[in-house]
Amino acid sequence: MMIKGGSILPIEEKEAVRVQLYPTAKETITSFSYYISTEKHGKEEIASFDIKMETNSTAISLSIHQNGSIGDIPQQFTFHTPSSETRALWVNGEETALFHT
DSSP: OOOOTTEEEEEEOSSSEEEEEEOOSSSEEEEEEEEEEEEETTEEEEEEEEEEEEEOSSEEEEEEEEESOOTTOOOOEEEEEOTTOOSEEEETTEEEOOEEO
8 A cells, every 4th residue: 555655544443543644754744634523412512633744854743733522532642653764753742652553
């Protein structure tokens, strides 16, 4: 399977949304919006997560902004990169561990 550099692919799993990142080697900015909805007491609740990925030669920086909420359902994301990725990963200004696939 071929995936274009700069892609952000969400994969829904039981406990979290796995976000597969394919950062480019050069300086780029990519953005993506992820939507989740549920029905509670006959009313639809919708939340969106805007994810922006900025890359440079030393780091991958993600900023995540949530719009709306879905009651008491926590939304967790895990971020994964290709096994060849060695740059630091920053999420909302904090360095975090890389998960390779």
